[in-house]
Amino acid sequence: MENQNQSLVKIVSNSWNQQLGQANKLFESLSNEQLAGEIAPGRNSGVYLLGHLAAVHDMMLPLLGLGQRLHPELDEVFIKNPDKSELQKPDTNLVRQHWAEINSTLNSKLAALSPEQWLEKHTAVSEEDFKKEPHRNRLNVVAGRTNHLAYHTGQLALLKK
Amino acid sequence: MENQNQSLVKIVSNSWNQQLGQANKLFESLSNEQLAGEIAPGRNSGVYLLGHLAAVHDMMLPLLGLGQRLHPELDEVFIKNPDKSELQKPDTNLVRQHWAEINSTLNSKLAALSPEQWLEKHTAVSEEDFKKEPHRNRLNVVAGRTNHLAYHTGQLALLKK
Numbered sequence: 001m002e003n004q005n006q007s008l009v010k011i012v013s014n015s016w017n018q019q020l021g022q023a024n025k026l027f028e029s030l031s032n033e034q035l036a037g038e039i040a041p042g043r044n045s046g047v048y049l050l051g052h053l054a055a056v057h058d059m060m061l062p063l064l065g066l067g068q069r070l071h072p073e074l075d076e077v078f079i080k081n082p083d084k085s086e087l088q089k090p091d092t093n094l095v096r097q098h099w100a101e102i103n104s105t106l107n108s109k110l111a112a113l114s115p116e117q118w119l120e121k122h123t124a125v126s127e128e129d130f131k132k133e134p135h136r137n138r139l140n141v142v143a144g145r146t147n148h149l150a151y152h153t154g155q156l157a158l159l160k161k
Numbered sequence: 162m163e164n165q166n167q168s169l170v171k172i173v174s175n176s177w178n179q180q181l182g183q184a185n186k187l188f189e190s191l192s193n194e195q196l197a198g199e200i201a202p203g204r205n206s207g208v209y210l211l212g213h214l215a216a217v218h219d220m221m222l223p224l225l226g227l228g229q230r231l232h233p234e235l236d237e238v239f240i241k242n243p244d245k246s247e248l249q250k251p252d253t254n255l256v257r258q259h260w261a262e263i264n265s266t267l268n269s270k271l272a273a274l275s276p277e278q279w280l281e282k283h284t285a286v287s288e289e290d291f292k293k294e295p296h297r298n299r300l301n302v303v304a305g306r307t308n309h310l311a312y313h314t315g316q317l318a319l320l321k322k
Contacts, residue, residue: 004280007296008169014296015304040201040319119165135168135175143176143304147311154312155319158201 005115012139013110013118016146020103023053023153027099030159032092039155044083046159047092049152051078054099057106060145064138065123066109071098113138166276173300174271174279177307181264184214184314188260191320193253200316205244207320208253210313212239215260218267221306225299226284227270232259274299 027035027050035046044052055074061067074095077087089095119137121130130136188196188211196207205213216235222228235256238248250256280298282291291297 004295005165005169007280007298008166008300010296011298011301011304012172014301015308019308043319119168134165135171137168137172139169140172140175143172147176147180147307150308150311151315151318154315157312158204158316 003115005119009115009118009139012143012146016110016142016149017107019146019149019153020107023149023156024103026153026156026160027096030156034159034161035092037159039158044155046156047089047095048078048083049156050092050099051089051095053149053152054095054102055079056145056148057099058102060106060141061102061109063122063124063141064109065120066106070102070105074098110142164276166280170276170279170300173304173307177271177303177310178268180307180310180314181268184310184317185264187314187317187321188257191317195320195322196253198320200319205316207317208250208256209239209244210317211253211260212250212256214310214313215256215263216240217306217309218260219263221267221302222263222270224283224285224302225270226281227267231263231266235259271303 030046032047035050038045039049051074054071055078058069058071058074061069077085077089081087118139119134121127121134121136122138122141125133125136191207193208196211199206200210212235215232216239219230219232219235222230238246238250242248279300280295282288282295282297283299283302286294286297
């Protein structure tokens with residue numbers, strides 16, 4: 001039997017895991033050549049979105065108080081600059097590896113959290129603000145990142161023939 | 162001060178409202194002509210996705226035990242058949258009206274739910290299964306539909322010039 005907090009944590013963590021599973025299935029089905037293509041004419045390439053998602057998930061580690069970032073070097077190409085910049089992108093297989101490593105690290109740390117730890121504040125909110133708005137916790141961050149992932153997964157799905 | 166259940170309900174309902182706000186802002190910024198266009202060559206049109214989202218949100222009313230559907234006639238064109246079927250689509254302004262009416266009805270009913278009512282089972286789960294899996298409640302449905310909305314919003318954003 002689940003208690004109420006466990007149920008509520010499960011709603012958000014299941015939603016995250018389901019969306020991540022859907023994204024992974026999609027990335028596995030796409031070749032590096034397909035990932036090099038644009039989601040629509042003149043728009044972001046698949047590999048840019050893969051690197052962008054990897055960087056955003058990597059940032060979740062310190063934001064959730066779960067450790068240091070694994071690949072902060074991703075930010076220059078995939079966060080601070082747009083796809084069509086002059087910067088050379090890392091090899092697609094390397095970006096895939098980083099994506100897998102980041103999510104695997106993040107998920108093993110998330111899986112170890114107790115329901116009470118899920119409800120603790122994230123690191124970007126002050127103790128004072130958290131007292132007034134206790135929903136600004138780890139669960140809230142993961143709910144927001146789940147939407148972000150779903151948004152770009154909808155775009156990446158357009159790369160499938 | 163929020164209690165713990167209020168905080169948890171707020172995470173999911175804020176996420177839903179935020180995603181819906183983002184989608185509405187996008188739809189308002191797109192002309193009917195832009196909505197008639199495809200999100201990528203050969204893919205779904207904007208108006209098809211608008212009607213599809215409207216139908217899916219309309220289905221949430223009975224699923225959440227919040228009342229009868231308002232526009233079940235949307236299903237034939239926007240759920241049961243693909244965009245490129247022979248079926249004629251309703252006028253885009255009418256689809257926009259249905260979308261607004263459905264979300265407004267749904268959100269006023271959701272806003273009236275107490276935290277305890279958010280945690281009640283939805284209508285597609287049996288009493289017996291719900292005892293074993295109490296996370297299959299109204300919150301869980303809304304979390305899932307938030308991801309669905311984010312997925313298609315990412316695609317619809319490609320219609321912006």
